[in-house]
Amino acid sequence: MSSQQKALVLLKKQGSFELGSRSIPSPGAGQLLVKIQSAALNPVDYKIKDAGIFVTQYPAVLGSDVAGIVEEVGEGVENFGKGDRVLARGKFTSDFAAFQQYTLTDASFTAKIPASESFDSAATLPMGLDTAVVGLYGDQFGARITPPWEEGAGSHESKKPIVILGGSSSVGAYTIQLARLSGFYPIITTASPSNEELVKGYGATHFFDRKLSGKQLLAAISDVTDDPIKLVYDAISLPETQSVAWELLAENGTLVLTLPASVEENERKGRRVIQTFAGTDAAQNEELYSSSWAMVEKWLSDGTIKPNKYEVLPNGLEGIIGGLERMKLGQVSGTKLVAHPQETR
Ligand SMILES: NC(=O)c1ccc[n+]([C@@H]2O[C@H](COP(=O)([O-])OP(=O)(O)OC[C@H]3O[C@@H](n4cnc5c(N)ncnc54)[C@H](OP(=O)(O)O)[C@@H]3O)[C@@H](O)[C@H]2O)c1
Incomplete structure (x- = not known):
């Protein structure tokens, strides 16, 4: 595996997106390295770009919704293995973000995708x-x-x-x-x-x-x-x-x-x-998230939770730029937009 990956990078606070290259991080204790197959878009992504909120370090990679394949498992992680299909919640920290080809995830914010669901449908869940x-x-x-x-x-x-x-x-x-x-x-x-x-x-x-x-x-x-x-x-x-x-x-x-x-x-x-505040680092949400994320695989496999309807954007990571514009203009109705980072040219 190469040590570099493609990423959609927000160059500076309230700046513009550019396709770039960054190194693939290694998972620490309790973390996974995931090869991202599908990354979903959220309104917060264009709000961060426009208003400069939440993210503190630039250049930055954004994106909160991840679905992909476990590539490497960090120390102490027992319930996931290399090759597992997973969905995970990204964070406002570049190494843990969705708009790139590989990301770290916290095992506690990760769930297996049942065979009945695709990477695209699973990617619609985490933030929502x-x-x-x-x-x-x-x-x-x-x-x-x-x-x-x-x-x-x-x-x-x-x-x-x-x-x-x-x-x-x-x-x-x-x-x-x-x-x-x-x-x-x-x-x-x-x-x-x-x-x-x-x-x-x-x-x-x-x-x-x-x-x-x-x-x-x-x-x-x-x-x-x-x-x-x-x-x-x-x-x-x-x-x-x-x-x-x-x-x-x-x-x-x-x-x-x-x-x-x-x-x-x-x-x-x-x-x-x-x-409400669905932040990943809010201590007030910790216990709740650990219980809810433990339910996700079951909820998906028994149909308790149906993923959002979705549309796949063209052109891998670059497609995200136009997708966020459409969301901002209110042109996306009842649909989650999903990008395929591995299809980036
Ligand atoms: N506080 C937090 O932690 C947190 C977390 C996540 C999201 N959010 C915020 O929550 C909001 C929703 O996020 P989302 O991802 O769910 O958005 P979304 O899926 O992108 O929202 C698009 C939908 O909004 C509907 N809509 C727009 N104006 C409406 C209105 N006046 N009445 C009813 N429906 C309306 C549209 O419905 P129709 O097409 O059917 O008209 C469309 O289907 C955003 O502002 C987001 O930033 C906050």
Whole structure:
């Protein structure tokens, strides 16, 4: 194996991407070296490029969603071996990032891919699923629902409504599926009408057009359930979706956001608002992640969690540049974009 690999490098803070070469790192204790077959794109990737957030060292390699083949196993790793097909969560550190041909992964953020799934479908999971997990089950960064793998799970949520704004987004799609696993009912979601079947396929029981105003949606939901809406997960969290969420949320309810809150404290009227944070290094998420990542292989093989619909970009790592532009322009609907780093020319 060569000691060098191709990588898509962000040259400097708020700079531009360029195809480059960097050395292949060696796995330390508890780590794996993975040859990346599929890397998925996330909105945070273009936000890092444009706003210079999260990443501190440049030149930098980005990308949070990895699927590939284990090439080397670090000390103390027992549950993975060379040749395993795996998916893993990347980090905002170049050696652990997805937009290159080889990456390190933490064994605790890695799971085997069952034979039924491709590298492409598996690559759609890590960031979206982690964000859904933390937003629903997190203690500090979530709604504190009992996770489905714990005793007593589902007893509170069973037959309680949840509203998930943006069900066709990656985060929304995984939140719908976890909400179903946790026993929420009805599971009410919004998206564009072209994605109605998609979100129902993930387990949404009721679909509404994302163009409805808060008042219109509230009226429509009153035909679905008489129960107060105590939990809204706003996967989009733009000011317009947040104002819809506030319109729907009952007294003492909880609103989970993926972006900062745009509503004033005094307008919250005692309702709890949580900006979720699916960071890999947040100590508050550690225990939760170790349990959720231990479930991923099983969830995928028994169909509990269906990966996002995906589209493969052309031209290996270079294709990521145009893919991120499309995401930024809002031109990607109900679909995760995936690149093949090994096809880089
Ligand atoms: N806090 C964290 O730790 C964290 C982690 C991950 C992501 N995020 C953030 O969460 C957000 C979602 O990320 P993602 O990866 O899930 O995004 P994504 O999959 O790229 O989102 C695309 C989807 O957004 C939907 N959408 C756009 N505007 C909408 C609206 N007004 N109402 C309903 N749906 C709308 C579109 O639905 P239609 O095409 O059906 O209209 C489209 O399918 C991003 O802002 C991301 O940066 C935060």
